[in-house]
Amino acid sequence: MAHFTKATSLHDWLNQRLAIDTLRRVLATEYWIPKNINFLWAMGMVLAITFGLLLISGIFLLMYYQPNVNLAFDSVNYTIMQEVGYGWLWRHVHGVAASVVFLIIYIHMFTGIYYGSYKKGREMIWLSGMLLFVAFSAEAFSGYMLPWGQMSYWAGMVITNLFSGGSLHADGLVEWIRGDYVPAQAFLNRFFMLHVLLIPLAILGLIGLHFGALRIPHVNNQDGEEIDFEAEAAKYKAGDKANSKVIAFVNDFMSKDMMVVGIYLIFFFYLVFYHYDFAMDPVNFDPADGLKTPAHIYPEWYFLWSYEILRPFSTNTGLIAFAFAQVIFFALPFLDKSPNAVPASRRGLFKYWFWAMLIDMIILTAMGKVPPEGAFSTIGLYAALTFIGLWIALPFITKTEKKV
């Protein structure tokens, strides 16, 4: 057993038992962040804060929500919205955060792609981040089922039907996932469980992995410069803060991080109070009806790009294209054959690849929202083919890239 002495203070008492000074040093005051970064490096903290908002608002919603096909719709639209004091606040925070979190995730992802932050030892950061994206997608989908409105029901029908695998006709699998021939009580109950327990647990674990993956390679910087973190940290600790290329996570970097978070939160609560309706589909204010399909079924905006890759093709081809779109971002660190981990602007053809991919995904998103008719169908088809083509081209254009 370790040797303990009479504590001189509460701090000392805790320190002897939990090594809180060491913990603080390792996690905060001597965790080094490069100076050469910009506001885009604050998106991780913005995401962590948004996840916190989802968790807290979710806890309050959970106290009144009823996971029962006869009660769910009213428990949300009547009990929470009209009876519970400030129930509307939790619901609007939860709905707006669920939408905005994907906007920030996409900014976070494209920042990583632009600056090459998935290369040279940072592959696990990218892969764990992609797993988080998948977990957040599942969380968003399962949460969307819970108000049991028309869009909940029909999105549930359409998405679970994807598992029949087109011509494989695996209806048994679909019925197994639903626990019924159609989305009904068993379906609502199990998606409720997934939404409030299993997927949040997975997300918490993955956040731990994502942070852990950062420790050894450290955060990238605006020029993709390889920094000798130990040498730079030594300079900082010796007092030469001006010439050191790094700063401490706490308080130096955190103060700037929280500044961005502050601006973000003003924008966020502006949406919650004045524009929450963008996150509330009007169709979902009709109770679920298994005998009446809404005129036009579309997912929330953050799934539109992959939905549009599914839509222009026949069932089987569409499913294959959709499956491709869902997993291909995982392969980015391995399809990018260039040794350069620098911003896209200095990487020749990859610069055009980056912007083409970003614009293509915006076009896919826009086309996913409009009805699949006439010119929109054609644009959607070409945008989907462009998406697949860009990924096929990636290894070739990065292989020929000159070393910078």
Next chain:
Amino acid sequence: MKNNSRRGFMGKAFGAVAGVGAVASLYAMKRSWDPLPSVKAAGFTTLDMSAYKENELVTEKWRGKPIFVLKQTADMVKKAEANPKDMERLIKVGNDYFMVCLGLCTHLGCIPGYDSDEKSFLCACHGGMYDFTGDVTKAPPPRGLDIPPFKIDGNKLVLGEEGPEYKKMLENGTTLRA
């Protein structure tokens, strides 16, 4: 190294026990997600076929899913006779012909709408179209509307039971098992 081989054995023995336990619990978990017996038992619907009107789509319900029943006019039967594939899709009860189909688009399960003037179905989700016998006329649906298992019982149709007429449809590929 005697110790090590003993520990190795203990490790393997534990692994075997844990493996059996893991497989067994996965099976239990799989079974817990299966549809309940009560859900499966509520799977039969009987329709009185004398009550339907010609070219008027009626939506019935079977296993929580919509069932389209469309009594054919003499004109429609004539048109269907020109195309043997269409004729095979129709169900003859007494002297009348009916289209009885699962009202779910075979693409991704939306409910198509019926236009009684055009005598065709349009799925609003992804633009798929079907004719008055439920056969597909415009992609993306991969096939015509599925026909539920049925048994002809005099003037009645029992959905959920497999009669000889339904089995024949399965055999010649008119429908998949819905």
